[in-house]
Amino acid sequence: MAKSVPLPPTRQKPWPDAGDPRVDALVTDVIGRVADKWTMLILEALAEHEHLRFTHIAKLVPGISQKMLTQTLRQMERDGLVDRTVHAVIPPRVDYRLTDLGETLGAAFCSVWLWAEANLERIETARATFDSRAAI
Protein backbone atom coordinates (compact mmCIF):
# COMPACT_ATOMS: atom_id res chain seq x y z
CA MET A 1 0.00 0.00 0.00
CA ALA A 2 1.29 3.46 -0.83
CA LYS A 3 1.88 5.82 2.03
CA SER A 4 -0.88 8.33 2.29
CA VAL A 5 0.88 11.21 4.00
CA PRO A 6 4.23 12.28 2.53
CA LEU A 7 6.14 13.40 5.60
CA PRO A 8 8.67 16.21 5.31
CA PRO A 9 12.08 14.85 4.41
CA THR A 10 13.94 16.42 7.31
CA ARG A 11 12.65 16.02 10.81
CA GLN A 12 14.08 17.14 14.10
CA LYS A 13 14.57 14.47 16.68
CA PRO A 14 12.38 15.10 19.69
CA TRP A 15 14.64 13.04 21.88
CA PRO A 16 17.22 13.98 24.43
CA ASP A 17 20.79 13.59 23.28
CA ALA A 18 21.88 10.02 22.96
CA GLY A 19 25.41 11.11 23.68
CA ASP A 20 27.18 9.05 26.28
CA PRO A 21 26.76 5.33 25.62
CA ARG A 22 27.29 4.56 29.30
CA VAL A 23 24.49 6.89 30.27
CA ASP A 24 22.39 5.36 27.51
CA ALA A 25 22.98 1.91 28.90
CA LEU A 26 22.04 3.00 32.38
CA VAL A 27 18.97 4.80 31.19
CA THR A 28 17.97 1.76 29.21
CA ASP A 29 18.43 -0.33 32.30
CA VAL A 30 16.34 1.98 34.42
CA ILE A 31 13.66 2.14 31.78
CA GLY A 32 13.66 -1.64 31.63
CA ARG A 33 12.85 -1.89 35.29
CA VAL A 34 10.45 0.97 35.48
CA ALA A 35 8.48 0.36 32.29
CA ASP A 36 6.77 -2.64 33.78
CA LYS A 37 3.11 -3.41 33.90
CA TRP A 38 2.79 -3.97 37.63
CA THR A 39 5.09 -1.09 38.47
CA MET A 40 2.96 1.26 36.44
CA LEU A 41 -0.28 0.05 37.96
CA ILE A 42 0.99 0.24 41.52
CA LEU A 43 2.40 3.64 40.77
CA GLU A 44 -0.98 4.76 39.62
CA ALA A 45 -2.72 3.39 42.70
CA LEU A 46 -0.29 5.14 44.99
CA ALA A 47 -0.44 8.36 43.02
CA GLU A 48 -4.17 8.37 43.48
CA HIS A 49 -4.36 7.45 47.12
CA GLU A 50 -1.34 9.01 48.82
CA HIS A 51 -0.80 6.16 51.25
CA LEU A 52 -2.03 2.60 51.14
CA ARG A 53 -1.63 -0.70 52.93
CA PHE A 54 -0.67 -3.94 51.31
CA THR A 55 -4.09 -5.49 50.93
CA HIS A 56 -5.59 -2.24 49.79
CA ILE A 57 -3.17 -2.02 46.89
CA ALA A 58 -4.00 -5.60 46.03
CA LYS A 59 -7.64 -4.61 45.70
CA LEU A 60 -6.82 -1.58 43.58
CA VAL A 61 -4.63 -3.52 41.18
CA PRO A 62 -6.89 -6.22 39.84
CA GLY A 63 -5.23 -9.45 38.87
CA ILE A 64 -2.01 -8.98 40.75
CA SER A 65 -0.85 -11.88 42.88
CA GLN A 66 0.56 -11.47 46.35
CA LYS A 67 3.91 -12.52 45.10
CA MET A 68 4.05 -9.94 42.35
CA LEU A 69 2.77 -7.24 44.67
CA THR A 70 5.45 -7.93 47.26
CA GLN A 71 8.13 -8.27 44.63
CA THR A 72 7.23 -5.11 42.77
CA LEU A 73 6.86 -3.07 45.94
CA ARG A 74 10.28 -4.23 47.13
CA GLN A 75 11.79 -3.24 43.83
CA MET A 76 10.13 0.14 43.90
CA GLU A 77 11.30 0.65 47.45
CA ARG A 78 14.83 -0.26 46.45
CA ASP A 79 14.71 2.19 43.57
CA GLY A 80 13.57 4.91 45.94
CA LEU A 81 10.10 5.21 44.43
CA VAL A 82 8.07 4.18 47.45
CA ASP A 83 8.39 4.61 51.16
CA ARG A 84 7.54 1.61 53.31
CA THR A 85 6.52 2.18 56.89
CA VAL A 86 6.05 -0.74 59.24
CA HIS A 87 3.88 -0.11 62.27
CA ALA A 88 4.76 -2.43 65.13
CA VAL A 89 1.23 -3.55 65.83
CA ILE A 90 -0.65 -6.77 65.64
CA PRO A 91 -1.98 -7.68 63.19
CA PRO A 92 0.86 -6.12 61.19
CA ARG A 93 0.28 -2.88 59.42
CA VAL A 94 2.48 -1.57 56.64
CA ASP A 95 1.92 1.68 54.81
CA TYR A 96 3.19 2.45 51.37
CA ARG A 97 3.45 5.87 49.82
CA LEU A 98 5.27 7.45 46.94
CA THR A 99 8.48 9.30 47.56
CA ASP A 100 9.14 12.57 45.77
CA LEU A 101 10.99 10.58 43.16
CA GLY A 102 8.04 8.29 42.75
CA GLU A 103 5.71 11.20 42.28
CA THR A 104 7.82 12.69 39.54
CA LEU A 105 7.88 9.34 37.77
CA GLY A 106 4.13 9.20 38.09
CA ALA A 107 3.91 12.58 36.46
CA ALA A 108 6.17 11.46 33.64
CA PHE A 109 4.17 8.30 33.01
CA CYS A 110 0.98 10.28 33.11
CA SER A 111 1.56 11.44 29.55
CA VAL A 112 1.89 7.85 28.40
CA TRP A 113 -1.25 6.93 30.24
CA LEU A 114 -3.07 9.82 28.62
CA TRP A 115 -1.69 8.83 25.25
CA ALA A 116 -2.99 5.30 25.67
CA GLU A 117 -6.38 6.56 26.74
CA ALA A 118 -6.58 9.04 23.91
CA ASN A 119 -5.45 6.63 21.21
CA LEU A 120 -7.20 3.45 22.24
CA GLU A 121 -9.50 3.48 19.27
CA ARG A 122 -6.81 4.25 16.77
CA ILE A 123 -4.84 1.28 18.03
CA GLU A 124 -7.84 -1.02 17.91
CA THR A 125 -8.58 0.12 14.40
CA ALA A 126 -4.99 -0.34 13.31
CA ARG A 127 -5.00 -3.85 14.73
CA ALA A 128 -8.23 -4.77 13.04
CA THR A 129 -6.92 -3.50 9.72
CA PHE A 130 -3.65 -5.31 10.13
CA ASP A 131 -5.30 -8.56 11.12
CA SER A 132 -7.84 -8.53 8.35
CA ARG A 133 -5.10 -7.82 5.86
CA ALA A 134 -2.93 -10.61 7.23
CA ALA A 135 -5.84 -13.02 7.00
CA ILE A 136 -6.03 -12.68 3.23
Next chain:
Amino acid sequence: MAKSVPLPPTRQKPWPDAGDPRVDALVTDVIGRVADKWTMLILEALAEHEHLRFTHIAKLVPGISQKMLTQTLRQMERDGLVDRTVHAVIPPRVDYRLTDLGETLGAAFCSVWLWAEANLERIETARATFDSRAAI
Protein backbone atom coordinates in the same frame (compact mmCIF):
# COMPACT_ATOMS: atom_id res chain seq x y z
CA MET B 1 16.15 8.47 56.15
CA ALA B 2 13.50 11.08 56.80
CA LYS B 3 11.93 12.73 53.82
CA SER B 4 13.56 16.05 53.12
CA VAL B 5 10.57 17.81 51.66
CA PRO B 6 7.37 17.71 53.73
CA LEU B 7 4.65 17.24 51.19
CA PRO B 8 1.31 18.96 51.62
CA PRO B 9 -1.15 16.75 53.49
CA THR B 10 -3.76 16.85 50.79
CA ARG B 11 -2.69 16.02 47.33
CA GLN B 12 -4.51 16.15 44.05
CA LYS B 13 -4.26 13.13 41.92
CA PRO B 14 -2.31 13.97 38.79
CA TRP B 15 -3.93 11.09 36.98
CA PRO B 16 -6.64 11.02 34.41
CA ASP B 17 -9.97 9.81 35.63
CA ALA B 18 -10.02 6.13 36.40
CA GLY B 19 -13.69 6.09 35.60
CA ASP B 20 -14.76 3.40 33.21
CA PRO B 21 -13.34 0.04 34.24
CA ARG B 22 -13.54 -1.23 30.68
CA VAL B 23 -11.52 1.69 29.42
CA ASP B 24 -9.14 1.12 32.31
CA ALA B 25 -8.68 -2.49 31.31
CA LEU B 26 -8.00 -1.56 27.73
CA VAL B 27 -5.61 1.17 28.70
CA THR B 28 -3.82 -1.25 30.98
CA ASP B 29 -3.57 -3.70 28.14
CA VAL B 30 -2.21 -1.12 25.75
CA ILE B 31 0.26 0.08 28.34
CA GLY B 32 1.36 -3.48 28.90
CA ARG B 33 2.26 -3.90 25.27
CA VAL B 34 3.74 -0.51 24.75
CA ALA B 35 5.76 -0.22 27.94
CA ASP B 36 8.25 -2.75 26.73
CA LYS B 37 11.99 -2.48 26.65
CA TRP B 38 12.48 -3.29 22.99
CA THR B 39 9.50 -1.27 21.89
CA MET B 40 10.85 1.77 23.64
CA LEU B 41 14.32 1.36 22.21
CA ILE B 42 13.12 0.84 18.66
CA LEU B 43 10.78 3.75 19.08
CA GLU B 44 13.72 5.88 20.09
CA ALA B 45 15.82 4.75 17.15
CA LEU B 46 13.03 5.52 14.72
CA ALA B 47 12.23 8.83 16.34
CA GLU B 48 15.83 9.83 15.87
CA HIS B 49 16.34 8.63 12.33
CA GLU B 50 13.07 9.12 10.49
CA HIS B 51 13.34 6.01 8.37
CA LEU B 52 15.51 2.97 8.84
CA ARG B 53 16.09 -0.46 7.38
CA PHE B 54 16.05 -3.66 9.32
CA THR B 55 19.77 -4.15 9.81
CA HIS B 56 20.26 -0.51 10.61
CA ILE B 57 17.84 -0.71 13.50
CA ALA B 58 19.61 -3.81 14.70
CA LYS B 59 22.82 -1.81 14.90
CA LEU B 60 21.14 1.06 16.71
CA VAL B 61 19.55 -1.17 19.32
CA PRO B 62 22.45 -2.99 20.88
CA GLY B 63 21.74 -6.45 22.18
CA ILE B 64 18.54 -7.06 20.31
CA SER B 65 18.22 -10.37 18.52
CA GLN B 66 16.80 -10.75 15.03
CA LYS B 67 13.85 -12.53 16.46
CA MET B 68 12.97 -9.80 18.90
CA LEU B 69 13.52 -7.12 16.30
CA THR B 70 11.18 -8.79 13.83
CA GLN B 71 8.64 -9.58 16.50
CA THR B 72 8.61 -6.13 18.04
CA LEU B 73 8.46 -4.38 14.68
CA ARG B 74 5.52 -6.56 13.65
CA GLN B 75 3.73 -5.73 16.83
CA MET B 76 4.38 -2.04 16.42
CA GLU B 77 3.18 -2.23 12.87
CA ARG B 78 0.06 -4.00 13.99
CA ASP B 79 -0.59 -1.33 16.59
CA GLY B 80 -0.20 1.34 13.96
CA LEU B 81 3.00 2.74 15.39
CA VAL B 82 5.30 2.02 12.48
CA ASP B 83 4.96 1.97 8.75
CA ARG B 84 6.66 -0.85 6.89
CA THR B 85 7.53 -0.33 3.25
CA VAL B 86 8.82 -3.21 1.18
CA HIS B 87 10.76 -2.27 -1.93
CA ALA B 88 10.60 -4.99 -4.55
CA VAL B 89 14.30 -5.14 -5.18
CA ILE B 90 16.99 -7.68 -4.72
CA PRO B 91 18.52 -7.89 -2.21
CA PRO B 92 15.34 -7.02 -0.35
CA ARG B 93 14.96 -3.58 1.11
CA VAL B 94 12.44 -2.73 3.78
CA ASP B 95 12.03 0.67 5.31
CA TYR B 96 10.54 1.38 8.69
CA ARG B 97 9.32 4.71 9.89
CA LEU B 98 7.07 5.99 12.62
CA THR B 99 3.49 6.80 11.85
CA ASP B 100 1.95 9.92 13.28
CA LEU B 101 0.64 7.78 16.10
CA GLY B 102 4.11 6.41 16.72
CA GLU B 103 5.53 9.90 16.87
CA THR B 104 3.03 11.00 19.47
CA LEU B 105 3.86 7.97 21.57
CA GLY B 106 7.52 8.84 21.22
CA ALA B 107 6.76 12.30 22.49
CA ALA B 108 4.85 10.86 25.44
CA PHE B 109 7.64 8.48 26.35
CA CYS B 110 10.14 11.25 26.01
CA SER B 111 9.23 12.54 29.45
CA VAL B 112 9.88 9.13 30.95
CA TRP B 113 13.19 8.95 29.17
CA LEU B 114 14.12 12.37 30.47
CA TRP B 115 13.02 11.37 33.93
CA ALA B 116 15.26 8.31 33.84
CA GLU B 117 18.16 10.36 32.61
CA ALA B 118 17.63 13.06 35.18
CA ASN B 119 17.19 10.69 38.11
CA LEU B 120 19.77 8.03 37.37
CA GLU B 121 21.96 8.99 40.27
CA ARG B 122 19.13 9.23 42.73
CA ILE B 123 18.08 5.72 41.81
CA GLU B 124 21.58 4.37 42.10
CA THR B 125 21.97 6.03 45.47
CA ALA B 126 18.64 4.69 46.65
CA ARG B 127 19.62 1.20 45.60
CA ALA B 128 22.98 1.38 47.29
CA THR B 129 21.35 2.57 50.49
CA PHE B 130 18.70 -0.13 50.33
CA ASP B 131 21.21 -2.88 49.64
CA SER B 132 23.62 -1.85 52.35
CA ARG B 133 20.78 -1.68 54.82
CA ALA B 134 19.50 -5.09 53.77
CA ALA B 135 22.97 -6.57 54.18
CA ILE B 136 23.03 -5.79 57.90
Next chain:
DNA sequence: AAATACAGTCTCCAAAAGGTGCGTATAATT
Protein backbone atom coordinates in the same frame (compact mmCIF):
# COMPACT_ATOMS: atom_id res chain seq x y z
C1' DA C 1 31.75 -21.24 -9.12
C1' DA C 2 31.51 -19.59 -4.73
C1' DA C 3 30.64 -15.94 -1.50
C1' DT C 4 27.89 -11.99 0.10
C1' DA C 5 24.05 -9.21 1.33
C1' DC C 6 19.31 -8.55 2.89
C1' DA C 7 15.23 -9.52 5.52
C1' DG C 8 13.56 -12.43 7.24
C1' DT C 9 11.47 -17.65 8.99
C1' DC C 10 11.78 -21.80 11.72
C1' DT C 11 13.14 -24.89 15.29
C1' DC C 12 15.15 -26.00 19.52
C1' DC C 13 16.56 -24.83 24.01
C1' DA C 14 17.52 -21.97 28.38
C1' DA C 15 16.04 -18.49 31.42
C1' DA C 16 12.86 -15.61 33.50
C1' DA C 17 8.28 -14.36 34.86
C1' DG C 18 4.61 -15.44 37.35
C1' DG C 19 0.75 -18.32 39.80
C1' DT C 20 -0.64 -21.50 43.74
C1' DG C 21 -0.58 -23.02 48.02
C1' DC C 22 1.50 -23.52 52.56
C1' DG C 23 3.74 -21.67 56.71
C1' DT C 24 4.43 -17.87 60.53
C1' DA C 25 3.51 -14.88 64.45
C1' DT C 26 0.14 -13.04 67.67
C1' DA C 27 -3.60 -10.36 69.42
C1' DA C 28 -8.39 -9.76 69.17
C1' DT C 29 -12.64 -11.93 68.17
C1' DT C 30 -16.34 -15.53 68.29
Next chain:
DNA sequence: AATTATACGCACCTTTTGGAGACTGTATTT
Protein backbone atom coordinates in the same frame (compact mmCIF):
# COMPACT_ATOMS: atom_id res chain seq x y z
C1' DA D 1 -10.56 -23.33 71.84
C1' DA D 2 -10.81 -22.28 67.32
C1' DT D 3 -10.90 -18.65 63.94
C1' DT D 4 -9.60 -14.35 61.77
C1' DA D 5 -6.72 -10.72 60.20
C1' DT D 6 -2.15 -8.94 58.24
C1' DA D 7 1.96 -8.98 55.57
C1' DC D 8 4.58 -11.44 54.03
C1' DG D 9 8.57 -15.74 52.86
C1' DC D 10 9.28 -20.09 50.64
C1' DA D 11 8.96 -24.00 47.48
C1' DC D 12 7.05 -25.91 43.46
C1' DC D 13 5.28 -25.73 39.03
C1' DT D 14 3.69 -23.77 34.52
C1' DT D 15 3.84 -20.29 31.08
C1' DT D 16 6.11 -16.91 28.62
C1' DT D 17 10.09 -14.73 26.92
C1' DG D 18 14.02 -14.63 24.44
C1' DG D 19 18.50 -16.27 22.42
C1' DA D 20 21.33 -19.26 18.97
C1' DG D 21 21.77 -21.11 14.88
C1' DA D 22 20.33 -23.10 10.55
C1' DC D 23 17.75 -22.22 6.37
C1' DT D 24 15.66 -19.39 2.13
C1' DG D 25 15.89 -16.92 -2.39
C1' DT D 26 18.12 -14.23 -5.68
C1' DA D 27 21.06 -10.73 -7.75
C1' DT D 28 25.46 -8.85 -7.45
C1' DT D 29 30.26 -9.31 -6.40
C1' DT D 30 34.75 -11.77 -6.20
